[in-house]
Amino acid sequence: MKNVTDSFISLIFLSSAEGFRLNTNILETNILNLSVVLGVLTYFGKGVLSNLLDNRKQKIVSTIQSSEELCKGAANQLEQARARLREVEMRAREIRENGYSQIEQEKEDLINVASVNLKQLENLKNETVQLEQQRVIEQVRQQISRQAVQRALGTLNNRLNSELHLRTIEHNIDLLLGMKNITD
Template sequence: MDLSNQALNGFSAHLAVSFNPDIFESNIINISLLLGGILYLGSSALSESLSERQEKIIGAIQEAEERLQQADTRLAEGEKQLEQAQLVIESIKTDAETTARKVKSEILTDGKAEIERLTSSAKAQIGTIEARVRKQISEYVVTLALKRVTLQLEGKLDSNLQQQILDRNISNLGE
């Protein structure tokens, strides 16, 4: 043992820590008892601390999972509401387009009817005015013709010619 002690001491001298193989002198028993007591007493406190820490971690994980489930539920509800809102928007768009087409069609139909009514009214007024103008022209022509004939006949008309004109007009009336 001498040789091993010297080798260890020589090696330890360089390290500044030496190994003393004498159990009583190095207090290995006392240190082992002290270390065993610390481990025995400290292990329960350490295990309690670790258990508490584990419970806290498990609780935090469960809480996080619950929040995740709630978030997933809210997300699903939000997506469902979004889909419903999009359906409502599409329905409103479709209704608006249909209503716009109907209104446009009604306006065009009403406009056409109004144009036709105004056109027929204008044609009727034009026809009335034309008839009145023709009548006035006809009356004017007849009046002029009568004046002319009267002027011509005043100088040439005798009783025999008057009788012939009357007979011819009476025979024309009978036909």
């Protein structure tokens, strides 16, 4: 620090006593040269540096603003996606509930149809059984009638002699004559 002060003093002293001349002492002139360079850079470079810093600042601000806009857009898209997700979930729940209720309805319909079919089959079975019973009863009647006629014929043949036969013929002739007289 003392050298810097001495160099300024020697520069002032030298310039006032002898006029302006160059100092060739490297240690003294180095600090002086540096201060002159820094002064010139500060004076002329201040505008350039401030322009560079202002441009950089504007770029940073615009980048931040565009990032904020992108963030807002992303937040809006996220909210829209969440709303769409809620709608899709609600629709899926409705479809699931409708599917379950439709399955239950179809199940009940199938049970009802099966019940009706079962009743129809039961009625058809009962009708078939009744028809079969009537057919069997009719067959039994016919067999009994045939057997009764065969027994009666057998009994008649065994008991029918010529005298009974003649009496039956005479009786039938009398009946026919009586009917003829009634009609005349």
